[in-house]
Amino acid sequence: MSSQDIPEENLPAEQAAHEGAHGAVSVADEKNPFADPGLPPHEHRIQDVDERAARRSERTVALLFTVSMLAAVAFIASYVAIPKDKAIYVFPLGHISALNFALGLTLGLALFCIGAGAVHWARTLMSDVEVADERHAIAADPDTRAKVHADFKLGAQESQLGRRKLIRTTMLGALTLVPLSGIVLLRDLGPLPGDKLRHTLWAKGKRLVNMNTNLPLRPEDVAVGSLTFAMPDGLKETDEDFQTEIAKAALMIVRLQPDNIKDKRELDWSHQGVVAYSKICTHVGCPISLYEQQTHHVLCPCHQSTFDLSDGARVIFGPAGHALPQLRIGVDSEGYLQALGDFEEPVGPAFWERG
Numbered sequence: 001m002s003s004q005d006i007p008e009e010n011l012p013a014e015q016a017a018h019e020g021a022h023g024a025v026s027v028a029d030e031k032n033p034f035a036d037p038g039l040p041p042h043e044h045r046i047q048d049v050d051e052r053a054a055r056r057s058e059r060t061v062a063l064l065f066t067v068s069m070l071a072a073v074a075f076i077a078s079y080v081a082i083p084k085d086k087a088i089y090v091f092p093l094g095h096i097s098a099l100n101f102a103l104g105l106t107l108g109l110a111l112f113c114i115g116a117g118a119v120h121w122a123r124t125l126m127s128d129v130e131v132a133d134e135r136h137a138i139a140a141d142p143d144t145r146a147k148v149h150a151d152f153k154l155g156a157q158e159s160q161l162g163r164r165k166l167i168r169t170t171m172l173g174a175l176t177l178v179p180l181s182g183i184v185l186l187r188d189l190g191p192l193p194g195d196k197l198r199h200t201l202w203a204k205g206k207r208l209v210n211m212n213t214n215l216p217l218r219p220e221d222v223a224v225g226s227l228t229f230a231m232p233d234g235l236k237e238t239d240e241d242f243q244t245e246i247a248k249a250a251l252m253i254v255r256l257q258p259d260n261i262k263d264k265r266e267l268d269w270s271h272q273g274v275v276a277y278s279k280i281c282t283h284v285g286c287p288i289s290l291y292e293q294q295t296h297h298v299l300c301p302c303h304q305s306t307f308d309l310s311d312g313a314r315v316i317f318g319p320a321g322h323a324l325p326q327l328r329i330g331v332d333s334e335g336y337l338q339a340l341g342d343f344e345e346p347v348g349p350a351f352w353e354r355g
């Protein structure tokens with residue numbers, strides 16, 4: 001339906017007022033070679049002339065905002081109800097975290113519906129008048145500011161926010177609930193670590209378990225010249241906090257000739273030449289994995305820090321600032337290697353300077 005087909009008395013007042021603004025403004029001549037074609041003829045929307053169509057658009061916008069609210073509620077419910085470790089199959093993504101999938105889907109839907117509702121509202125119900133504005137100086141004079149103020153008021157009026165109560169209510173609901181989903185995520189910032197960094201799972205009586213075989217270690221299982229990696233008994237790879245705990249508790253075990261141990265405390269904390277040191281480099285925390293059996297040196301592959309395991313694991317080369325922490329070990333009544341306590345200092349990189 002074109003503007004020519006609609007009697008002027010049926011048009012909204014502001015549109016009727018702008019009818020005369022369309023069409024060519026100037027023609028090209030010698031003085032002004034660039035003609036201003038003006039605005040094309042105005043086409044009225046069906047919602048401008050049919051209140052039933054306007055009501056349909058209003059309901060559509062309200063439906064989108066309502067779906068957004070439901071999606072935001074579903075986001076919060078998913079965050080609370082879906083376990084972190086639950087996986088689902090989604091074609092074509094394969095197996096993915098059910099929680100991440102639900103959070104992404106619901107938050108995406110909530111945001112999309114707010115956007116779609118706002119766009120549909122603007123395209124079908126807000127004022128459809130074309131406006132030509134002249135260029136003006138950057139600094140606004142008082143008259144311009146007053147005009148902007150008046151335009152803003154007019155815009156608020158034309159948006160029909162006061163008249164369309166259903167839209168206003170559902171939009172406010174959607175805009176209130178969606179930010180709530182961000183507030184819920186703040187829960188992941190806590191709790192504070194407290195003194196967790198100072199302690200590991202090692203404790204008096206905790207057996208040393210071979211990380212490759214998952215079997216408790218006896219002193220005779222540690223051959224001279226070999227490097228064995230151990231973790232505390234009871235820690236399983238399927239545990240939710242496995243990575244957090246193993247990052248602090250991982251051990252490397254070597255057997256030395258007791259006569260070759262230069263450091264007295266190291267000798268006292270060993271068992272028949274078997275010594276246990278933190279596997280976490282004191283530079284920036286890489287796992288140490290290279291052992292040179294002739295010199296008893298271990299080398300961190302990240303930045304080549306080198307530690308002497310026959311001399312309290314002191315640093316003999318590289319950027320690491322401290323010796324590797326040693327774990328005091330012994331054997332239990334069944335002959336298995338066990339810890340005689342936790343590490344006496346925090347493991348890992350540069351923590352001592354902070355603590």
Ligand code: FES
Nearest residue numbers: 281283284300303
């Ligand atoms: S992390 Fe080991 S040397 Fe840098």
